[in-house]
Amino acid sequence: MGSRLRVAIGAFVLTCASLFLAGCSDDVGVDQHGQKVAAERLEGQWLVINYWAEWCAPCRTEIPELNAFAAAQRDNGVKVLGVNFDGLQGDELNQAAERMGISFTVLAADPAKRFELPRSEALPVTYIIDAQGKVRERLLGEQSAVGLTAKLEALRKGG
Template identity: 60%
Template sequence: MISRCMGLLACLALVGCSESWGPDARGQEVAGRDLEGDWVLVNYWAEWCGPCRTEIPELNALDASSEDITVLGVNFDELQGEELVAAAEALGIRFRVLSVDPTERLGLSRSAVLPVTVIVGPDGEVRESLVGEQTQEGLLARLDTLRKGG
C-alpha cells in the first residue's frame, strides 16, 4: 500500500513537471516535457531596466552554451504580442520569452524589483530567487553549488 502511494506521488510530481509553461512571445507552446531534466532560469526583465540590459548577453550565452540549462524570459511590464517580440528583439534577447508570467505555476509572488532570476531545479521545484544583475560565471557557480545539494 505504501509503495503504491509513493508511486502515485511520484507520477503526480512528474505530471506537474510536464505541465505547459504557456505560449512564448511568438505563440509557440513551451511544453514542460521539453524542459524535463533541465535547470530552468526564469529571468524577469524590462526595457527601462539598465541592469537587465547588461545581463541579457550573459543569459544569451548561458542558454546557448549549456545542454541542461534553459533560460526563459518574462517581461515585467506584461507586454504581449508584437510589442513583446519587438521589445525582446530590441534588447537582443535570444532565449525564449514567455507570454504568461509563471509566478502562479511556480508558487511565487510577483517581484517588485528587477532584475530577478528564479532558479528552478530539474524536479520542477524553485530552488532560489536571485535579485540583481547576474553573470554567466556567477550563475554557473550558483548552479554548481545547487547541484551538489547546497
C-alpha cells in the first residue's frame, strides 16, 4: 500500500474517531459527587446558575432558598446549578457543598464559556438561562425562592 494511501486512511480513521468521541463527551463536566453531568440533561430546560463561596455570608443564607426553589421547580422544566466561585474540585468541592447544605447539583467546571456568562466579582450572583440556552437575567445579591419564582414566571411570560 502506498504511503499516501496509508496517510489518507489514517487521517480518515482519526477524524472519525475524534467525531465519535466528541459526540460521546458532550457534557458540562462532573458534579460535586464526581458524576458526569450530560448536556442532554440540561437541554430544553430553564437553568438557574448560582455562583457561591463558603466565605460569602449572603451565599450562606441564600442556599436554603435555592434548595427550596430547586425542589419546588423540579417538575417544571427548571434546573438549579451551583458553581463554586473559588474553583474547588473533587473532595474539596463535595465537602464545601455539604458544609453549605447544598442539595442541588454543583458543577465542578465553570459553565461560563458554554453559556457566555460574564464574570462577576460580586457574590452571590445568579443567572437565569431560558430553555433555548439564552441568558435572560443576571441577578446580583441574595435571592429568595419567592423572588426567583416570580422572576422566572415573568420571564416565561415574555417579560
